[in-house]
Amino acid sequence: MSLWIILSTIPYAYFKPPPQLYLSLVGIYYFFNPDESFAIPSLVPDPPFYDFPEHKLFRLSEPLITPLHLTGLIAQLLLNHWSRTFAGRYKLSVVVGLMLQAMFLANFVPAVLGRIDARFGLSVEAVMFSVLMVVNGWQALTLPSVPQTREDVDEE
Numbered sequence: 843m844s845l846w847i848i849l850s851t852i853p854y855a856y857f858k859p860p861p862q863l864y865l866s867l868v869g870i871y872y873f874f875n876p877d878e879s880f881a882i883p884s885l886v887p888d889p890p891f892y893d894f895p896e897h898k899l900f901r902l903s904e905p906l907i908t909p910l911h912l913t914g915l916i917a918q919l920l921l922n923h924w925s926r927t928f929a930g931r932y933k934l935s936v937v938v939g940l941m942l943q944a945m946f947l948a949n950f951v952p953a954v955l956g957r958i959d960a961r962f963g964l965s966v967e968a969v970m971f972s973v974l975m976v977v978n979g980w981q982a983l984t985l986p987s988v989p990q991t992r993e994d995v996d997e998e
Contacts, residue, residue: 867909
């Protein structure tokens with residue numbers, strides 16, 4: 843059973859992003875590191891390690907911060923799904939983001955751009971974000987927007 847089906851059974855009035863989701867993403871990023879695992883391998887050699895000196899705290903930031911971003915995106919998608927309205931971003935920004943993602947993914951389709959001899963790989967992390975962008979784009983195009991109400995600040 844997928845995580846999406848499990849999370850979609852929780853009523854949206856009681857929804858809080860589950861800490862298990864964040865902790866599992868932290869574990870995946872710490873042990874598996876989807877940013878360095880490639881769905882499509884690179885055609886250029888990796889740069890030498892000494893070209894990019896890193897601080898020890900930087901190695902801790904990726905497994906802690908990127909899962910927070912992913913948890914927030916998944917929580918927003920679930921909230922949009924349960925409320926049957928689109929919120930969280932402007933619809934135009936989602937459409938532009940989808941177009942940018944499509945142009946990025948076109949680099950990996952030889953029928954679109956031809957054979958590229960010097961191309962970086964497609965990481966598993968990029969695939970995950972692409973899937974979330976497609977779901978967000980589908981919600982932006984199919985769900986109605988949240989009605990906007992304008993209240994005066996002085997009414998309080």
